[in-house]
Amino acid sequence: MSGTLRISICDPNETTRENLKKYLIGMEQIWLEADCSRYEFFTEIVSQTTPDVAIIDIDSNDEKAMQLVEKIAKTYPDTGIIVVSCRTDGQMILRAMRAGAREFLTSPVQIDELVGSLDRVASTSDGKQRSNAGSIISVAGASGGVGNTSIAVNLAVALAARPDRSVVLIDLDLALGDADVFLDMIPDYTLLDVAQNISRLDLALLRKSLTKHESGVYLLPRPVQIEDISSISNEDFKRVLGLLKASFTHLVIDLSKSYSRLDIAALEASKHILLLTQLDLPCLRNVVRLLSSLEVYEGVNEKIHVVVNRAGLDKTQISSAKAEETIDREIFWRIPNNYPVISECRNNGVPLLQNAKNAAITHSICELAEKLSGESPAEDEAAVDKKDKKSWLKFLGK
Numbered sequence: 001m002s003g004t005l006r007i008s009i010c011d012p013n014e015t016t017r018e019n020l021k022k023y024l025i026g027m028e029q030i031w032l033e034a035d036c037s038r039y040e041f042f043t044e045i046v047s048q049t050t051p052d053v054a055i056i057d058i059d060s061n062d063e064k065a066m067q068l069v070e071k072i073a074k075t076y077p078d079t080g081i082i083v084v085s086c087r088t089d090g091q092m093i094l095r096a097m098r099a100g101a102r103e104f105l106t107s108p109v110q111i112d113e114l115v116g117s118l119d120r121v122a123s124t125s126d127g128k129q130r131s132n133a134g135s136i137i138s139v140a141g142a143s144g145g146v147g148n149t150s151i152a153v154n155l156a157v158a159l160a161a162r163p164d165r166s167v168v169l170i171d172l173d174l175a176l177g178d179a180d181v182f183l184d185m186i187p188d189y190t191l192l193d194v195a196q197n198i199s200r201l202d203l204a205l206l207r208k209s210l211t212k213h214e215s216g217v218y219l220l221p222r223p224v225q226i227e228d229i230s231s232i233s234n235e236d237f238k239r240v241l242g243l244l245k246a247s248f249t250h251l252v253i254d255l256s257k258s259y260s261r262l263d264i265a266a267l268e269a270s271k272h273i274l275l276l277t278q279l280d281l282p283c284l285r286n287v288v289r290l291l292s293s294l295e296v297y298e299g300v301n302e303k304i305h306v307v308v309n310r311a312g313l314d315k316t317q318i319s320s321a322k323a324e325e326t327i328d329r330e331i332f333w334r335i336p337n338n339y340p341v342i343s344e345c346r347n348n349g350v351p352l353l354q355n356a357k358n359a360a361i362t363h364s365i366c367e368l369a370e371k372l373s374g375e376s377p378a379e380d381e382a383a384v385d386k387k388d389k390k391s392w393l394k395f396l397g398k
């Protein structure tokens, strides 16, 4: 069970304890070692189970609970402690932190906040940067029609081909998104429904509200009505991502080309950002512009991988070397051109892996999926030197 986070919880209150258990049991890569209803027994349980994380609800007796936190923090420094309480005054939080808690969660616990805390504790507890939450891969584009949806859909299908992964595809092209057409699906619920009901959803309900494609990919489509787009708040969208991260190993997001507030929220939450371009001047100009514009969002630029789609389209394409020189960044991946195959897939609503398993384009997307699953963004980050900007036409020899 590599990558699994082992957790023990202590909460004398049965209602809140059961609630927390329900969340944890539904999460990917979480193993609930023990749940304990008595503060006085928990040290012994920690000594036996040596969990990665101990979650302690202090509300039943905060004096006793704080002593427990202190004891576990001293005796088992490898166990990260998360304290839960309905009291949110600064004094209480400070006491918990001084006693040795790494995180403080407000009760009733919200699933997205729980995921965030577990993720932070997991990544600092043993220095192994182990993360239990799903990875977000955003597919952005340098121009309309560059191939975002084709690549996002087929990448999600390629990721889902391995049974140890669970994948959800989110269509964030809120006005004109067509991921549902690519998969020939008519889902019952959309991103709007999930966002509006986020505080009432648990992981089981969430899964039920998503439609599963035969490839294994779950789809969360864009809202039906264009006027509903503005009803999705940033806050709710982030909570939707938090909930999905708890439930899936991979989230693939097909971004819009408007770089809206929700697109930016998705970019900030992503582990990898694929910036799709074609080898023509308008696209490459936009790549440079986007790389520069996105610099204001902390941590976003380092996660961007420039991916050339439709490589080898025709002889008028700009060469890869010239493109790299222009954008001052390495090209991370090249997806070959194959219009007949990909348009047939699109028109029939059947992914490449089902319809054209042996095509070079399918192999390329599958290999990209493996590369993204296996590497951390820091390792494949291309060096971006800030050289003098060049004329757009200079590299074309004009």
Ligand SMILES: Nc1ncnc2c1ncn2[C@@H]1O[C@H](COP(=O)(O)OP(=O)(O)OP(=O)(O)O)[C@@H](O)[C@H]1O
Residues within 6 Å of the ligand: 141, 143, 144, 145, 146, 147, 148, 149, 150, 151, 173, 257, 309, 310, 311, 335, 336, 337, 338, 339, 340, 342, 343, 346, 361
């Ligand atoms: N690698 C490829 N080879 C050949 N044709 C491709 C390739 N990738 C995408 N296409 C074609 O490009 C067109 C646009 O693709 P797609 O809808 O995926 O782009 P998009 O960026 O999502 O578009 P939009 O901006 O409208 O959302 C489609 O006709 C698709 O079949």
Ligand SMILES: [Mg+2]
Residues within 6 Å of the ligand: 148, 149, 150, 173, 177, 178
């Ligand atoms: Mg699209």
